[in-house]
Amino acid sequence: MTGRPRDPAVDDAIRQATLELVADQGYRGVSMEGIAARSGVSKQAVYRRYSSKGEVILDALAAYARTRLPNPDTGDLREDLLTLLEETFAAQRGVPGALNQALAAEALQDADFARRVTETLIRSRRAAVGEILDRARSRGEVTYPDNDILIDLVFGPMWYGLVFDATKLTDAYAAELATAVTTLATSPPN
Amino acid sequence: MTGRPRDPAVDDAIRQATLELVADQGYRGVSMEGIAARSGVSKQAVYRRYSSKGEVILDALAAYARTRLPNPDTGDLREDLLTLLEETFAAQRGVPGALNQALAAEALQDADFARRVTETLIRSRRAAVGEILDRARSRGEVTYPDNDILIDLVFGPMWYGLVFDATKLTDAYAAELATAVTTLATSPPN
């Protein structure tokens, strides 16, 4: 049986309320009851769609990520990395940053959720950097043998910053990081 | 007036209970009431000593860190980094790792606490790596101009791993990371 279809307006209201709450109160200000109250929706309407607070945030962030996934291709490794890092860090200074922080907080409390996040979001972000590296590699720019560690060096500092000091993620820092990773990736093999 | 002195056994019981709880239940399993119950101490005895759950965890971890702070000096940069990373990662696979995860979860929910953690723990850990780099620099091994970014590349991936997959922090990974950072630090200036 199909039954009554879900009201798309309810979906939108939940997403919107989640964004607003996490934006101006951070992870601590987000609760299932709070989301329901703010969106003018019953708690069950939320629980019918999401099994936990983490799922709500993950969905909101996934929707955000679908719209803009940076994948620069300028023909120069450092330029590609710089563009990607600047765009990514700029996002971390705004609402997506708060969402990522909430995501991390949730992941730290639930290993299964952490795995879900990895498979949903992290993987595609890493793939984007992997493509940049592969293109540079085919141009002969990259000599470093291991993509994975290079990707860790790109994203590691970002999460480090998100946890302890998000203001660290400036354009200047993006430039330093792009330079460092490029230098390593193109360093002559010994 | 001095009044009745605090019972040191109570301090120990609280610390011990905190370690046990975070070790086998993670951050989610840690609560002020749980700590009090497990340690056989009244809630007020806990609140008299710590203003929040984060403070309890921070103190437990600081006590842990005071005992063993790795500061290898083998005369070789990669060797020093490898030793430090292996020891550090090994700790992250155990109780201190769970404590660090709890710390991160708390920091993500409280910016002030994040700053406190930075000043208490992070700073000294970074300084340890800074000394390794400075020593190598004075030996002429290091050419890379900026210590800070190198230190970020050492610890960034660790926190990245702590958030999403602590099993990543193996000896093999420590070796890869030590190689990468050493390669970058000693890369010829362009």
Add this chain to the structure above:
DNA sequence: TCGCTACGGTCCGGTGCGTATTGGAATTAG
């Protein structure tokens, strides 16, 4: 019409927070 599912609203038991009170034990000042 009947069966199903969604909706808002309301209530429930349970848990944790942070604070407060009570009655007693330990310590020091006078």
Add this chain to the structure above:
DNA sequence: CTAATTCCAATACGCACCGGACCGTAGCGA
């Protein structure tokens, strides 16, 4: 010795949130 002070365990409180259950109503398909 006594009074003041601080600690202690135990217990209770109001508040917020969780996850779910139950209403009565609303929309949709068979």
